Amino acid sequence: MRSLTEMLVFFSVASTGWALVHFGLYRGLRHAFPEKKRKPFIAALFVGFSLAPLSMLLARTSVATRVVETFSRIAFIEAGFVSLIFILLVLRWLGSLLARPFASKVKTARRDFLRRASDLAIALTALVIGGTGIATAMREPQIIRVPIRLPRLGEPFRGYRIVQLSDFHIGPAFREEGVRLVVDKVNALKPDLVVITGDLIDGYVHELRPHVAPLADLKARDGVYFATGNHEYYWGGEEWIRHLEELGIPTLRNEARLIERDGDGLIIAGCTDYRMGRSIKGDASDPQKALEGLPRALPRILLAHQPQSVYQAAEAGYDLQLSGHTHGGQFFPFTWLIHLVQPFVAGLDRHGDTQLYVNRGTGFWGPAMRHGGEGEITEILLDKLEEEAVVRSEGLEEDASPGPNLRPESVRAHAMKEV
Numbered sequence: 001m002r003s004l005t006e007m008l009v010f011f012s013v014a015s016t017g018w019a020l021v022h023f024g025l026y027r028g029l030r031h032a033f034p035e036k037k038r039k040p041f042i043a044a045l046f047v048g049f050s051l052a053p054l055s056m057l058l059a060r061t062s063v064a065t066r067v068v069e070t071f072s073r074i075a076f077i078e079a080g081f082v083s084l085i086f087i088l089l090v091l092r093w094l095g096s097l098l099a100r101p102f103a104s105k106v107k108t109a110r111r112d113f114l115r116r117a118s119d120l121a122i123a124l125t126a127l128v129i130g131g132t133g134i135a136t137a138m139r140e141p142q143i144i145r146v147p148i149r150l151p152r153l154g155e156p157f158r159g160y161r162i163v164q165l166s167d168f169h170i171g172p173a174f175r176e177e178g179v180r181l182v183v184d185k186v187n188a189l190k191p192d193l194v195v196i197t198g199d200l201i202d203g204y205v206h207e208l209r210p211h212v213a214p215l216a217d218l219k220a221r222d223g224v225y226f227a228t229g230n231h232e233y234y235w236g237g238e239e240w241i242r243h244l245e246e247l248g249i250p251t252l253r254n255e256a257r258l259i260e261r262d263g264d265g266l267i268i269a270g271c272t273d274y275r276m277g278r279s280i281k282g283d284a285s286d287p288q289k290a291l292e293g294l295p296r297a298l299p300r301i302l303l304a305h306q307p308q309s310v311y312q313a314a315e316a317g318y319d320l321q322l323s324g325h326t327h328g329g330q331f332f333p334f335t336w337l338i339h340l341v342q343p344f345v346a347g348l349d350r351h352g353d354t355q356l357y358v359n360r361g362t363g364f365w366g367p368a369m370r371h372g373g374e375g376e377i378t379e380i381l382l383d384k385l386e387e388e389a390v391v392r393s394e395g396l397e398e399d400a401s402p403g404p405n406l407r408p409e410s411v412r413a414h415a416m417k418e419v
């Protein structure tokens with residue numbers, strides 16, 4: 001978990017940034033109100049600004065869950081619309097910079113009219129974009145089918161189906177009904193394996209117990225596995241890992257499982273969150289460690305919440321990494337801005353010999369707004385590359401001793417296979 005100092009620093013920096021954004025709104029829209037009637041506008045901005053930090057504080061207190069939920073929803077929606085208006089104001093400001101050489105030729109009255117017309121246009125555009133974003137977020141998550149070819153896949157695993165869920169953010173906005181709906185959709189697919197790649201929750205176990213309960217009903221022939229995201233560590237990471245285990249969902253903490261089919265195998269590994277894993281002693285993200293003692297000839301799939309783990313995954317020789325975390329930017333303007341900080345935003349990509357699939361998020365975080373598509377349930381269909389025979393014959397002799405990350409039953413099968 002984050003230390004108190006880290007929390008205070010985060011809270012102070014985030015609140016200052018948020019205050020500046022609201023000040024930007026005041027600067028950009030103040031002319032929309034006559035000078036003597038600006039007080040209600042300033043008061044509304046101040047109340048709007050206070051909502052987000054207050055909801056963050058309330059979420060850490062013992063105030064009734066329902067009150068916190070309602071407050072959070074209002075605060076998040078305000079944050080969504082404020083972000084939209086802010087970016088539109090920035091775009092208008094950039095436009096006005098470009099138009100400056102011609103401004104002196106335009107009469108003052110006409111300039112005032114243009115400013116007011118653009119204020120109105122910004123408000124309407126924000127309403128339309130925000131409204132469509134809310135409507136999209138409210139729709140059911142969609143199933144996205146993704147065929148992926150792996151070079152070392154054995155014949156028995158052709159057509160193997162993995163359902164990936166990610167970034168539910170079960171909390172104030174994503175509740176039991178939503179989780180139940182996703183579970184039913186997943187079970188209808190009759191997958192071979194279900195994986196959840198982190199950021200499952202936004203709240204403590206005692207608050208969210210009934211809302212995560214439907215996850216116990218997920219059904220897959222080879223089980224359901226979890227890898228931690230950054231948000232698990234904000235809300236009592238160890239307690240969540242224990243609770244998920246009780247629901248029949250083991251967490252792969254830099255460890256792996258060997259899945260067997262007709263004498264062949266597939267390695268499913270998981271690492272802790274790229275950055276936050278280290279907040280628990282001995283839990284720093286280590287995709288390489290997860291492979292200790294496993295044969296190099298078998299295909300390797302890594303569950304890693306943050307896409308940037310792919311650099312370590314490629315070094316460790318994984319064939320495929322399944323990630324989430326980005327939400328594809330989730331809503332405008334972040335659907336644009338995310339490309340400035342994330343090299344892998346959504347969909348299928350590759351780094352070196354490692355393929356990477358980034359799920360856009362089954363749920364959402366913050367404002368109930370989505371642009372660029374509904375929540376995602378990924379159905380991955382594995383197939384093999386036909387030219388895999390040469391690769392597969394390599395490395396059978398390497399790392400042959402079963403290591404500490406294999407379960408006893410897998411160790412037996414693994415030993416039999418290698419003999």
Ligand SMILES: [Fe+2]
Pocket residue numbers: 199229230231305324325326
């Ligand atoms: Fe995340």
